[in-house]
Amino acid sequence: MNNSxxxxxxxxxxxxxxxxxPNSRLLDLGCGDGTLLQRLRDEKQTxxxxxxxxxxxxxxxxxxxxxxxxxxxxxxxxNFSDNSFDTVVMTQAxxxxxxxxxxxxxxxxxxxxxxxxxxxxGHWKARLHLxxxxxxxVSDLLPYEWYDTPNIHFCTFTDFEILCHKLGIDIIHREVxxxxxxxxxxxxxxxxxxxxxxHLSKK
Amino acid sequence: MPSVFGQQSVGVVTPQTYHFDEPLFLACGRTLPKxxxxxxxxxxxxxxxxxxxxxxxxxxxxxxxAGYHDEKDKKxxxxxxxxxxxxxxxxxxFFVVSLNNIGGCHGSTGPTTINADTGKPWGKDFPKLRVRxxxxxxxxxxxxxGIQQWAAIVGGSLGGMQAMRWALEYPDRVRxxxxxASALKLxxxxxxxxxxxxxxxxxxxxxxxxxxxxxxxxxxxxxSVARMIGHITYLSDDGMGKKFGREIRSGSxxxxxxxxxxxxxxxxxxxxxxxxxxxxxxxxxxxxTKALDYFDLAREYGDDPASAFAAxxxxxxxxxxxxxxxxxxxxxxxxxxxxxxxxxxVSYAEIESNxxxxxxxxxxxxxxxxxxxYMKGISIDE
Numbered sequence: 335m336n337n338s339x340x341x342x343x344x345x346x347x348x349x350x351x352x353x354x355x356p357n358s359r360l361l362d363l364g365c366g367d368g369t370l371l372q373r374l375r376d377e378k379q380t381x382x383x384x385x386x387x388x389x390x391x392x393x394x395x396x397x398x399x400x401x402x403x404x405x406x407x408x409x410x411x412x413n414f415s416d417n418s419f420d421t422v423v424m425t426q427a428x429x430x431x432x433x434x435x436x437x438x439x440x441x442x443x444x445x446x447x448x449x450x451x452x453x454x455x456g457h458w459k460a461r462l463h464l465x466x467x468x469x470x471x472v473s474d475l476l477p478y479e480w481y482d483t484p485n486i487h488f489c490t491f492t493d494f495e496i497l498c499h500k501l502g503i504d505i506i507h508r509e510v511x512x513x514x515x516x517x518x519x520x521x522x523x524x525x526x527x528x529x530x531x532x533h534l535s536k537k
Numbered sequence: 538m539p540s541v542f543g544q545q546s547v548g549v550v551t552p553q554t555y556h557f558d559e560p561l562f563l564a565c566g567r568t569l570p571k572x573x574x575x576x577x578x579x580x581x582x583x584x585x586x587x588x589x590x591x592x593x594x595x596x597x598x599x600x601x602x603a604g605y606h607d608e609k610d611k612k613x614x615x616x617x618x619x620x621x622x623x624x625x626x627x628x629x630x631f632f633v634v635s636l637n638n639i640g641g642c643h644g645s646t647g648p649t650t651i652n653a654d655t656g657k658p659w660g661k662d663f664p665k666l667r668v669r670x671x672x673x674x675x676x677x678x679x680x681x682x683g684i685q686q687w688a689a690i691v692g693g694s695l696g697g698m699q700a701m702r703w704a705l706e707y708p709d710r711v712r713x714x715x716x717x718a719s720a721l722k723l724x725x726x727x728x729x730x731x732x733x734x735x736x737x738x739x740x741x742x743x744x745x746x747x748x749x750x751x752x753x754x755x756x757x758x759x760x761s762v763a764r765m766i767g768h769i770t771y772l773s774d775d776g777m778g779k780k781f782g783r784e785i786r787s788g789s790x791x792x793x794x795x796x797x798x799x800x801x802x803x804x805x806x807x808x809x810x811x812x813x814x815x816x817x818x819x820x821x822x823x824x825x826t827k828a829l830d831y832f833d834l835a836r837e838y839g840d841d842p843a844s845a846f847a848a849x850x851x852x853x854x855x856x857x858x859x860x861x862x863x864x865x866x867x868x869x870x871x872x873x874x875x876x877x878x879x880x881x882x883v884s885y886a887e888i889e890s891n892x893x894x895x896x897x898x899x900x901x902x903x904x905x906x907x908x909x910x911y912m913k914g915i916s917i918d919e
Contacts, residue, residue: 396854399914400884
């Protein structure tokens with residue numbers, strides 16, 4: 335199971351990697367251990383910063399000689415000026431934001447483009463879990479109980495795209511990955527894809 | 538060398554005095570015709586002279602940053618927790634240079650040393666200094682040592698201000714700038730604490746308008762109170778509460794007993810004040826706090842710290858501590874935001890700690906790790 339998650343994570347990063355142009359200036363919101371930033375720096379000569387709140391992750395990023403800044407993205411991003419980055423990336427954190435719609439707008443204020451990834455709450459397993467058990471879904475991708483989860487704003491792909499439309503955000507690319515690598519995700523992404531990746535820009 | 542002080546100590550160190558005869562033009566408009574700097578070094582300068590690390594001391598610091606002055610010495614230098622073999626400022630890799638700034642009172646030219654023109658101690662007539670004056674003397678020291686470019690310049694508090702000023706004044710002479718618990722400029726509250734401390738000194742009848750030396754006097758009580766005020770602001774409310782609480786050192790609150798009560802914190806602070814005023818000079822304290830107050834990194838850059846940093850060529854590490862209210866994390870964030878706006882490489886960590894401003898001197902695991910990781914990434918083979 336661990337292996338398949340790892341493989342899957344790698345494919346997330348592969349897709350993001352493909353969307354980012356060489357020599358871009360990046361801001362990675364919640365950069366974790368800096369895997370993405372490091373790869374982009376080394377292979378696409380990107381520059382920029384990662385924001386992180388875990389000192390353990392900050393230390394790992396410093397070991398990799400990445401620029402990492404201790405900052406809680408939930409507390410706002412108003413210290414970054416308009417259009418100061420080519421791309422602002424946020425992986426697997428949108429659902430943990432108190433005001434996801436405002437974060438999206440902030441990302442596209444600071445960056446010319448934005449990339450977000452989030453777990454799909456419309457996945458068939460989540461739907462089935464709620465339907466059969468009558469309880470909030472708990473799975474390996476979403477392993478938390480409803481009362482102690484950092485993930486407070488779930489959405490499905492469809493919900494997300496409606497929001498983008500409302501906010502005047504253009505979807506440049508959309509990709510869906512599935513842990514099981516199912517071909518079905520291409521057929522019915524909102525039902526069979528477990529993670530969504532969106533490449534966004536302002537209209 | 539095998540040392541009684543253990544594997545991670547630089548062992549016994551001996552300060553050296555460097556004489557400088559070239560006049561130093563100061564920011565205040567006056568000139569210091571010549572001056573001495575007292576310096577300690579740890580580790581070895583490599584053949585290319587690319588492994589130099591400059592330590593800039595804070596308000597009450599001096600050249601003695603690491604090691605011991607003799608085998609019987611009980612207390613090591615002020616930053617021994619972070620300087621030594623295998624420590625973040627690793628003396629197996631780096632050649633570490635630590636000096637007593639001019640205006641100081643530990644051997645470098647300052648208010649207590651003799652003014653050659655008058656044959657008397659400088660006293661209150663010692664020129665007012667700014668951070669940039671120290672940076673200029675440090676640059677001359679680097680010339681003397683043959684160090685064209687420092688691998689890193691490191692400083693906490695007032696030391697961090699020197700490190701930042703270096704990055705602006707001598708951008709090609711520093712590769713990494715490490716700024717710990719510092720600020721772009723002091724807040725009104727911070728200046729207020731300094732002024733209260735200065736007033737404690739000048740109100741002491743033994744101050745003699747600063748000419749206490751020639752009057753065979755010394756404002757010890759005033760300086761003690763000044764230090765007590767400072768010390769309170771270097772600790773956190775929480776830390777002080779945990780360490781001392783309302784514990785009583787002597788006396789009793791029992792009814793019917795008229796015995797004056799002394800709290801532990803009172804005795805601790807008085808002890809700190811006394812110890813400090815026995816080894817520090819009052820004029821130096823006034824001079825150093827003034828330099829702190831006057832510092833404003835961006836003053837001559839249209840008050841825009843981002844344009845101040847525009848010319849910097851080095852990478853930055855900025856560190857702050859959660860309970861530091863004298864140089865709060867907000868001040869460090871201002872530094873970081875300016876660096877980001879100037880598109881400079883910077884990493885920033887806000888370290889969870891109970892130790893207030895003093896945290897920068899104390900071994901704290903997260904701080905130690907991040908500092909160590911950063912220093913390990915510094916190339917000494919440029």
